Amino acid sequence: MPDALLVRIQGTRLALPLSGEQTIAELGPVAPLPNGEPLLLGLTTVQGRAVPLVNLVPLLPATDTGPASAAPASADPDRLMVLTDLDGDRVALLVSEVLGVTALPTPAPSAALLIDLPGGPLLNPSALLLELRDSLER
Amino acid sequence: MQLQFQTARLSRPARPASEQRVGWLGQLRVGQKLSLTALAFGVPLTVLVSLLLAAEQRDITFTQRELTGIALFEPLKGIETNVNAFVDNSLEGKLEEAAKNAAAVDASIASLERQADPIYRERIQAFKNEWKVLPDSIGTQADLAIIQNFQNLIGTYQRGMTEDALTQSGLMLDPVADSFFVMDSTLRVLPDVLIRLNIAYLTTEAGLREGGDPSPYLDVLRRLGVEFETALSAYNGSVERAVRANPALQDTLGKSAQVFTDSLTPVIADINQAVESRSLKGINIDNIENGASLKGSAALNTGTQALAGILQGRIDESRRQLLLTLALVAAALVVAFTLLIRLSRSIVKPLSSLTRASRAMSQGDLNVQVPVQTRDELGFMAHTFNNAAAQLRVNEQKNVTEREEAQRLQGNIGSFLDVTMDIASGDLTRRGVVSEDxxxxxxxxxxxxxxxxxxxxxxxxxxxxxxxxxxxxxxxxxxxxxxxxxxxxxxxxxxxxxxxxxxxxxxxxxxxxxxxxxxxxxxxxxxxxxxxxxxxxxxxxxxxxxxxxxxxxxxxxxxxxxxxxxxxxxxxxxxxxxxxxxxxxxxxxxxxxxxxxxxxxxxxxxxxxxxxxxxxxxxxxxxxxxxxxxxxxxxxxxxxxxxxxxxxxxxxxxxxxxxxxxxxxxxxxxxxxxxxxxxxxxxxxxxxxxxxxxxxxxxxxxxxxxxxxxxxxxxxxxxxxxxxxxxxxxxxxxxxx
Structure with missing residues (x-):
């Protein structure tokens, strides 16, 4: 039963696998990078280190909550970020809210970005790293 | 915990279930196993060396039997010489000397009978009986008939007894070329030549003494002449092979054979001349009696001595070989035993140290140290054991420290929980104690x-x-x-x-x-x-x-x-x-x-x-x-x-x-x-x-x-x-x- 960090990114709730490397911080100043959009918003600083800031929203499936949820999503800008470790690379993920720490069942090995689990979808760091590399090479 | 369990299992000496499974090899100590290994190699080697030594000894015994067999030819030579002298003296009318010769023949037969094996005595007995008949013919029959009887007696028994002696002594089966051909030339062929020479002498002398028609004598001599050449070429062939096999024999056997051949050649020439001229006058009796006959005896003696020398040399050589083999085996055994002792000590000693150390560790003493002396698997095992012991000590120390820290942290968390409960209930004057953890x-x-x-x-x-x-x-x-x-x-x-x-x-x-x-x-x-x-x-x-x-x-x-x-x-x-x-x-x-x-x-x-x-x-x-x-x-x-x-x-x-x-x-x-x-x-x-x-x-x-x-x-x-x-x-x- 590995631990996971439960977060909300705009309308989507998902779990990040917890490896003890994660840190939650408020969003600081962001220096944009050329050709980074829409996934890579730029560089920001966490604990005195420059790390790339990743926006997961373009990768997440569109939520079917209608226009009613679109207004609070735009009115509630993401002001938090979770510093995490993607196969040795440290990146910051932009999140709307951190809900807490929970325990999830061990997932089967998968190459999908989001692994469906009874407690909610679990983010696959290796798949995210591949998506990021694909996006940057394009 | 796992380690303690394993060492406990190892240190438990008597466990019925494992005793049933462990075979007799598993119950032996390592030293006993090494001794068993040495025994497994040592027993076949000992048997092999024993067989080798027995074969050497058998060779020596065989050669000694051959050497002893040469002695049998003394009475044989005595019989042949004395029978010849007896016939000669009897024909010349020297009855006293003939009687002496007859006594000498009896003594030689008795000596031969004593030395021969029982299975060969039958032929000797037959010869003895025939010999007893021969003196009866003296004076009653013609000279030539007596000579014929003598020739038959000698021709019939001498060759057979020679073969018997050779077979009994094993000389006939001699496996070495030089000794075999010396034996063949000296003990088989040369006596034949000498007998024919004696018969030629007796025939010539009797013919000259009678002075009548020489034809019967010349017939005998013609036959002998032919046989002479055949026997002489056989003798020379054997001597030549012996010299080729052992060039050292040239000085002894080769020379005496050459002298004998040189002395016999005029005799053969005389006999051939006499046969052609139908007269016995041309034959020089002295050449036969004092030349060829003496040279033949000398060649016989020289050949016998050469054969005895070769056999004695072989015995000495074999004995030296045997002693050398024994010394080498003893030295190899000493070296192997020393090596075995040192080897088993070098295996058993570190194993004992390791066993003692592991027993001490199983009883809780983690401060054990096995001195590493070798670079083999045991040394590696001792090194690994020392590392494991050091790791266990470090782990024990770390466990104690972690336990203390965890207790301290638990206490701090407990007191801080009290403080946070007070703060949560509204008492904002309370403060938690700032610890170093x-x-x-x-x-x-x-x-x-x-x-x-x-x-x-x-x-x-x-x-x-x-x-x-x-x-x-x-x-x-x-x-x-x-x-x-x-x-x-x-x-x-x-x-x-x-x-x-x-x-x-x-x-x-x-x-x-x-x-x-x-x-x-x-x-x-x-x-x-x-x-x-x-x-x-x-x-x-x-x-x-x-x-x-x-x-x-x-x-x-x-x-x-x-x-x-x-x-x-x-x-x-x-x-x-x-x-x-x-x-x-x-x-x-x-x-x-x-x-x-x-x-x-x-x-x-x-x-x-x-x-x-x-x-x-x-x-x-x-x-x-x-x-x-x-x-x-x-x-x-x-x-x-x-x-x-x-x-x-x-x-x-x-x-x-x-x-x-x-x-x-x-x-x-x-x-x-x-x-x-x-x-x-x-x-x-x-x-x-x-x-x-x-x-x-x-x-x-x-x-x-x-x-x-x-x-x-x-x-x-x-x-x-x-x-x-x-x-x-x-x-x-x-x-x-």
Whole structure:
């Protein structure tokens, strides 16, 4: 039963696998990078280190909550970020809210970005790293 | 724990189940196994060496038998020589010497019989019987017949006995070329040649002695001549092969054979000459008896000695070989035994050290050290064992340290939980003890947060107290305003009464124009009183305006205070959000610490709940403050409305004063201009009616300002009530002084 960090990114709730490397911080100043959009918003600083800031929203499936949820999503800008470790690379993920720490069942090995689990979808760091590399090479 | 279990299993010597499984090899010690290995190699080697030595010994024994067999040819040679001498002497008539020779032949036969094996004695017995018949023929038969008998006897038995002796001694089976051919030439072929030489001598001598027809003798000699050549070539062939096999024999056997051949050649030539010339005269007897015969004996002796020398040399060589082999085997055994002892000691000694050390470790002594002496698997095992022991010591030390740290952390968490429970129940004077472990940073942060929270709540308390005071002062002020307004109302009523009286006066003036002067004086006095009343009204209005301005200022101050409270509430909200982040990060750290962080996760969760309740309280305060600000805005609006009304009333009252003054002037003029009174009376009535309307308007304004002030009072009371509620909410927090 590995631990996971439960977060909300705009309308989507998902779990990040917890490896003890994660840190939650408020969003600081962001220096944009050329050709980074829409996934890579730029560089920001966490604990005195420059790390790339990743926006997961373009990768997440569109939520079917209608226009009613679109207004609070735009009115509630993401002001938090979770510093995490993607196969040795440290990146910051932009999140709307951190809900807490929970325990999830061990997932089967998968190459999908989001692994469906009874407690909610679990983010696959290796798949995210591949998506990021694909996006940057394009 | 696993290691202890394994060592316990190893150290348990007698376990019936494992005894059943372990074979007899498994029950042996390592030293015994090594000894068994040495035995497994040693026994076949010993058998092999024994077989080798036995074969060597067999060779020696065989050669010794051959050497002994040579001795058998002494009696054989004696028999042949003495029988020959006996025949010679008998034919020459030397009976005494012939008898001696016969005795010598008997002695030789007896000697041969003694030496020969029982299975070969039959032929000797047969020869003995034949020999006993031979002397009987002496004197009764012709010489040639006797020689024929002799030839038959020797030809029949001598060769057979020679073969028997060779077979018995094993010389016939000699495996080496030089000794075999020496044996073949000297002991088999040469006696044949010598016998034929003797027969040739006897035949020639008998022929010459008889002197008759030599033909029978020459026939015998012709046959012998042919046989001579054949036997001599066989002898020379064997000698040549022996010399080829062993060139050292050239000096002995080769030379004597050459001398013998050289001496025999003229004899053969003589015999051939005699046969051709049909006369025995050409044959030199002396050549046969003293030349060839002696040389043949010498060749026989030389060959026998050479054969004995070769065999003796072979025996000596074999013995040396045997001794050398024995010495080598003994040396190899000594070396192998020494090596085995050292090898087994080098294996068993480290194993014993390891066993002792592992037994000591299984009994809990982790300070064991096996000295590493070798570079083999045992040395590696000892090195590994030492490393394992060192690792176990380090692990034990680490376990003790971790246990102590965990106990300390547990104590700190327990005491800090008590502190956080007190803080959660509102006692903000409590502080957690900052320890040096991972909890210290969290406790320090929470202490700082509680400090700031206490300070902020103190500020809020102070602000709400000052709001209470200000609202109380505002209530006092509004009371004064109400009193002023009441005064204004009373004054306006009085003015209305006066105006009514003035109106009555005017009406009386209209009715009694004659008394207009008096009436005009009365009107002047009345107008002066009216003017005073209007001045009083103006003063009252002035007071009302001043008080209302004061209220407006205080309410603005109250609005600024509520903005300050709003900033403080924002600060608290930010602190709650940061505390929430801190608590979430603490939860992540606790999850990363595994089982040791589970209690810490509870603390982090408590802190997060505390931050949540702080955020909720802050949200409630912000809502209250917003309500207060709305109320204040309403009060400000009401007060501004009241101020405008008061201004308007003041202006109206000023206008009334001016009119009353004009009225006085008119009344004064009326006294002087009585006739103009009637004309002016209508106008005055209208003017007084206007005054009446103005006064009524003042009264209405006063009433309206009274209502506004009442509304302000109600707002101030609500403000005071809210401030008291806020104070009550804050009273559950015990704040540091």
């Amino acid at each position: 991972v909890l210290g940073n969290v406790v320090d942060s929470i202490n700082v947060m509680v400090d700031e929270l206490g300070a902020v709540l103190g500020e809020v308390q102070k602000a709400s107290a000052s709001v209470t005071d200000a609202s109380r002062e505002m209530l006092g002020t509004t009371d004064q305003i109400v009193r002023g307004a009441d005064t204004t109302t009373a004054e306006t009523r009085r003015v209305a009464e006066q105006v009514r009286a003035v109106t009555d006066g005017f009406r009386e003036m209209a009715e009694a124009a004659q008394q207009s002067a008096e009436s005009a004086r009365q009107a002047l006095a009345a107008s002066q009183q009216g003017r005073e009343a209007v001045l009083g009204t103006l003063d009252g209005m002035q007071n009302i305006r001043r008080e209302v301005q004061g209220v407006s200022r205080r309410i603005k101050t109250l609005g600024e205070r509520s903005l300050e409270i709003q900033e403080i509430v924002d600060t608290i909200s930010r602190l709650s959000s940061q505390t929430n982040l801190l608590a979430l990060n603490a939860s992540i750290e606790a999850a990363g610490a595994g089982a040791a962080g589970s209690r810490f996760a509870i603390v982090a969760d408590e802190v997060r709940k505390l931050a949540d309740s702080s955020a909720q309280a802050t949200a409630r305060i912000a809502s209250l403050i917003r309500t207060v600000q709305l109320e204040i805005t309403e009060v400000v609006t009401s007060v501004e409305d009241g101020t405008r009304e008061v201004e308007q009333g003041y202006r109206v009252a000023a206008t009334a004063g001016e009119r009353i003054e004009e009225l006085g002037q008119l009344a004064a003029q009326a006294a002087q201009f009585a006739e103009r009174i009637n004309n002016a009376t209508n106008e005055q009535v209208r003017g007084v009616e206007q005054v009446n309307a103005a006064v009524q308007q003042i009264g209405q304004v006063a009433e309206q300002s009274h209502e506004s002030v009442e509304q302000g009072r109600a707002a101030a009371q609500r403000l005071q009530h809210l401030a008291q509620n806020l104070l009550q909410s804050l009273s559950r927090f015990k704040l540091p002084s």
